[in-house]
Structures are given as structure tokens and as C-alpha cells.
Amino acid sequence: MRFSGDLSDEELLKxxxxxxxxxxxxxGEERTAEIEVxxxxxxxxxxxxxxxxxxxxxxxxxxxxxxxxxxxx
Amino acid sequence: MTxxxxxxxxxxxxxxxxxxxxxxxxxxxxxxxxxxxxxxxxAWETLDYDGAIAQARMADAALxxxxxxxxxxxxxxGVKDIIDTAGVRTSMGSPIFxxxxxxxxxxxxxxxxxxxxxxxxxxxxxxxxxxxxxxxxNPWNPKHTPGGSSSGSxxxxxxxxxxxxxxxxxxxxxxxxxxxxxxTGFKPTYGKVSRRGVFPVSWTLDTVGWMTRTVTDAALTxxxxxxxxxxxxxxxxRNGAASYAAALAGEDxxxxxxxxxxxxxxxxxxxxxxxxxxxxxxxxxxxGNWVEMFDLPMSYLRIRDAGLVIxxxxxxxxxxxxxxxxxxxxxxxxxxxxxxxKTLPGSAYVQAQRLRRQFRRDMDESMTSVDxxxxxxxxxxxxxxxxxxxxxxxxxxxxTAGLPTISIPTGISRDGMPLGVxxxxxxxxxxxxxxxxxxxxxxVRYQPTLPPLAHIA
Numbered sequence: 001m002r003f004s005g006d007l008s009d010e011e012l013l014k015x016x017x018x019x020x021x022x023x024x025x026x027x028g029e030e031r032t033a034e035i036e037v038x039x040x041x042x043x044x045x046x047x048x049x050x051x052x053x054x055x056x057x058x059x060x061x062x063x064x065x066x067x068x069x070x071x072x073x
Numbered sequence: 074m075t076x077x078x079x080x081x082x083x084x085x086x087x088x089x090x091x092x093x094x095x096x097x098x099x100x101x102x103x104x105x106x107x108x109x110x111x112x113x114x115x116a117w118e119t120l121d122y123d124g125a126i127a128q129a130r131m132a133d134a135a136l137x138x139x140x141x142x143x144x145x146x147x148x149x150x151g152v153k154d155i156i157d158t159a160g161v162r163t164s165m166g167s168p169i170f171x172x173x174x175x176x177x178x179x180x181x182x183x184x185x186x187x188x189x190x191x192x193x194x195x196x197x198x199x200x201x202x203x204x205x206x207x208x209x210x211n212p213w214n215p216k217h218t219p220g221g222s223s224s225g226s227x228x229x230x231x232x233x234x235x236x237x238x239x240x241x242x243x244x245x246x247x248x249x250x251x252x253x254x255x256x257t258g259f260k261p262t263y264g265k266v267s268r269r270g271v272f273p274v275s276w277t278l279d280t281v282g283w284m285t286r287t288v289t290d291a292a293l294t295x296x297x298x299x300x301x302x303x304x305x306x307x308x309x310x311r312n313g314a315a316s317y318a319a320a321l322a323g324e325d326x327x328x329x330x331x332x333x334x335x336x337x338x339x340x341x342x343x344x345x346x347x348x349x350x351x352x353x354x355x356x357x358x359x360x361g362n363w364v365e366m367f368d369l370p371m372s373y374l375r376i377r378d379a380g381l382v383i384x385x386x387x388x389x390x391x392x393x394x395x396x397x398x399x400x401x402x403x404x405x406x407x408x409x410x411x412x413x414x415k416t417l418p419g420s421a422y423v424q425a426q427r428l429r430r431q432f433r434r435d436m437d438e439s440m441t442s443v444d445x446x447x448x449x450x451x452x453x454x455x456x457x458x459x460x461x462x463x464x465x466x467x468x469x470x471x472x473t474a475g476l477p478t479i480s481i482p483t484g485i486s487r488d489g490m491p492l493g494v495x496x497x498x499x500x501x502x503x504x505x506x507x508x509x510x511x512x513x514x515x516x517v518r519y520q521p522t523l524p525p526l527a528h529i530a
Contacts, residue, residue: 022416023412026412
């Protein structure tokens with residue numbers, strides 16, 4: 001996994017605006033305006049996660065395994 | 074001497090087994106205490122007076138025949154109101170389920186009853202175990218939040234209503250209210266305990282946990298609840314027959330190696346909590362050369378984002394049909410969370426799931442040098458803000474990774490609110506975590522008292 005550093009304010013704003021456009025489509029302008037704080041929080045999370053790069057071949061199948069199935073004993 | 078209403082489940086079960094008190098006496102006193110205090114505390118959604126007395130009578134009758142039902146014989150317990158109880162209303166904190174009476178017990182309730190526990194009723198949950206403030210009061214000061222979403226369970230245990238109450242955790246819904254109300258809160262490793270019959274928040278995050286008065290009671294409850302259940306494919310088989318509670322008995326719990334989490338956690342902790350944490354660490358240091366600073370892996374930096382995305386997407390799917398039909402009946406926070414989940418891209422969900430597995434792997438590797446991590450039990454004491462259930466930041470990373478956690482009360486703030494520490498264990502090594510927690514509990518020797526609102530005039 002590689003991590004490309006922190007988001008700039010500009011990148012964050014761009015991400016929020018992009019996410020907001022999707023929210024307006026899904027929820028309408030009025031409802032979107034009522035939940036701006038949650039939208040900004042979610043948009044930030046999506047943008048920060050998108051900065052991570054995983055190798056396509058890293059641990060094949062690992063991501064699809066049952067999450068609990070790691071009891072070493 | 075511990076106040077009678079603050080006796081542990083271990084002590085209560087022993088007193089009943091030894092014939093010093095009957096289960097009917099214990100349960101009747103618990104119900105009386107609830108009647109006397111719950112108008113102001115509001116920890117209970119539904120009480121099953123008749124059912125509880127009937128269960129207690131059965132426990133006494135069994136003992137009279139020379140039979141013991143199990144390690145919780147006659148012990149009164151509370152159950153969060155998103156966990157099914159046969160014949161007893163289970164409302165999920167929502168008007169939509171106001172008249173819902175399940176036909177079957179959830180797996181955890183069946184196991185509790187099978188071990189002899191007496192279910193008093195259902196404890197208040199935040200609506201659908203999400204984030205809207207509950208009506209429950211913090212018994213230490215009603216101007217402060219009790220935390221959530223397992224608000225009623227934490228308050229019921231703190232107020233001396235019962236020594237064990239079940240909760241659930243998707244981010245911090247067991248550990249946070251436990252910290253805010255001064256009780257022990259334990260969340261086992263994801264997959265240890267079945268969630269059959271538990272209304273989901275997020276399938277890949279939800280874990281049943283519980284509030285107790287002692288670490289040994291937390292271990293005893295895990296003894297009863299752990300195990301594979303085919304109805305919950307996430308569950309794993311029990312690791313051997315060793316009893317967690319028995320392993321903690323006696324005075325010779327080995328000195329654990331504890332890693333102190335600093336950095337990001339330290340920066341966001343309140344000054345008072347930081348000072349308390351420093352005091353606790355210094356005090357614990359006297360128990361041996363056991364402490365080291367612990368550096369969190371890089372994957373930690375984005376793990377809260379992963380938790381947020383996973384939870385929101387799964388919440389939206391859990392509620393898809395119900396929300397389409399009854400969105401007006403959703404509380405504001407629950408409604409917002411469903412709506413946010415509907416708008417999140419699939420790529421973010423996949424990325425979040427990949428990160429959580431990376432973080433879990435990183436934690437498994439980096440925790441080999443320590444038995445458990447130690448950190449403040451919360452960002453600070455319960456905030457004096459009834460519009461929130463508090464900050465989940467200190468819990469969601471570990472829940473997202475499926476790691477076991479335990480909150481232990483260790484003191485009281487200047488304003489009279491509980492303070493505590495949280496320990497984080499290795500995945501699927503709950504025994505090691507519980508032993509470390511017991512050691513901390515023994516060293517600190519903090520004696521919880523009844524909070525002001527729980528005093529009977």
C-alpha cells in the first residue's frame with residue numbers, strides 16, 4: 001500500500017463539490033443543503049481514501065475473505 | 074466493602090449458589106432499585122417484571138433440586154433494545170418497531186438464559202444504534218451526555234440496576250458509554266460472538282459487547298457468549314476450553330507488556346484526561362518495567378475514513394426498503410447517515426475494505442511485542458452537550474479492524490465525571506487482553522461508587 005500524503009485545501013474543496021453534486025442528484029438540493037456537514041465529512045473521507053494505492057496482486061483473495069477468518073489458533 | 078447494588082455478577086452468582094440469598098431476592102431488589110431511580114435516569118425501554126420474577130423462581134427451584142443452571146445462575150442482566158428477546162418488545166429505539174415483539178431470543182440472549190441469567194428487560198438504545206441523542210440521562214450529571222448508542226446498558230450498570238448489560242459496537246457504542254458512565258465496557262474480537270437476532274447497523278463492523286462492573290465479569294460473560302453459530306457466518310469456533318474468568322482468578326495475573334499510544338491520540342485528548350492518563354501510567358509503572366511507546370502503522374492515518382465509509386454504505390443497504398417507506402419516521406442523525414450511504418461510490422467502499430484489512434494485518438504484525446495497547450478511555454469526560462453522543466474517534470479504528478477493546482474506569486474528573494483508560498488487544502487473543510486489563514484494574518484499585526442520580530432517597 002502506498003500513501004500519497006495529505007490533501008491540500010484545494011483538493012479537499014474540489015472533492016466536496018464533486019460529492020455534493022452527486023448528493024444533489026440523489027437527494028435534491030433542499031435536502032443536500034440540510035446535511036452539508038455530513039456531506040463534507042463523507043467527501044473528505046472518500047478523497048483521503050482515494051489517495052491510497054494498493055497493488056492489484058497484493059494478497060489475492062485477501063479482501064474477499066470473511067473478515068473474522070483470521071484466528072491463528 | 075462494595076455497596077450491595079454494585080456487587081459484581083461473580084459475587085452475586087456465588088452468593089446465590091451458596092444459598093446466602095435467593096435469585097428472587099436479588100431480582101426483586103434490582104427491580105425495586107430500577108423503579109426508584111429510572112424516572113430520572115431512563116435507562117430502560119421495557120421492563121419484564123413478571124418474566125424476570127418467573128425466571129428467578131425457576132433458578133431458585135433448580136437450586137433447590139441441587140442443580141446449577143450455569144455461571145450466571147440468578148444474575149440479573151439488561152439487554153440493549155436492538156437485540157431480540159422472545160416475547161418482550163424490541164423497538165430498536167424507533168417508532169417503526171414500537172409494537173415489535175420477537176418470537177425468538179437472539180443467540181446471545183439464549184446463551185445468557187442458558188447460563189442462568191435473568192433478563193430484566195430492554196435497555197434504551199439510540200435509534201437503530203446510530204447517533205441521535207438518547208433520552209437516557211448520564212447519572213453522574215444529567216447535563217452531560219451518557220454516550221451512545223448503548224446508552225441504557227451503560228447507565229443501568231453504573232446505577233446499580235444490574236451487573237451485566239449487553240450492548241453492541243459499530244464504532245464506539247460500547248466503549249464510549251462505558252467510559253462516560255464509569256463502568257467496564259468490553260468489545261470482543263469481531264467473530265467471537267454471534268449476532269443472530271441483533272438488528273444490524275453494519276454487517277462487517279457490528280460486534281456484540283457488554284458493560285460490567287469488573288474485568289472478571291467481562292471475562293465471565295465472554296465465557297458464556299463465545300462460540301461459532303452457523304446463523305452468523307462471521308463467527309469462529311471457540312479457541313479451546315479454557316475459561317477466561319478462571320484465568321483471571323487469584324492474585325497472580327502476570328505483569329503485561331503494555332504499549333502506550335501517543336501521537337495523534339495524545340494531540341486530541343483533553344488536558345484533564347491527558348493528565349489523568351499520565352497519572353495512571355506513572356502509577357502502573359511502579360508495577361514493573363513493562364511499558365513502551367507504541368507507534369501506530371501508517372494505515373492508521375486513514376482508518377477512521379474507512380470506518381465511516383463502510384458503516385454508511387452498509388447502513389444504507391440495511392435500511393434501503395424501510396427507509397423508502399418510512400423516511401419521515403427516522404431521527405435526523407439516522408436519516409442523514411442512510412442518505413450519505415446512498416450517495417457514496419462503490420469504489421470508496423472497496424478501498425475502505427482493503428484498507429481495513431491492511432490495517433488489521435499491520436496491527437497484527439506490530440503488536441507482537443506487546444500484550445495490549447493502553448490509551449485514554451475517551452477524548453475527555455462525557456461532554457456537557459446533550460445534542461451529541463460524543464466523539465467515536467478513540468474507538469472506531471479498533472472496531473474497524475475487528476480488534477478486542479476494553480474500557481476500565483480509573484477515576485473522577487474535577488467536575489465529578491468518570492475518567493478511565495482503554496486497552497486494545499491483539500485480534501483473537503481476547504484472553505491476553507483480559508489478563509492485561511485485570512492487571513491494570515488490580516493495580517489502580519479504583520472503587521466505583523453509585524452516581525448521584527442513582528441514590529435512593
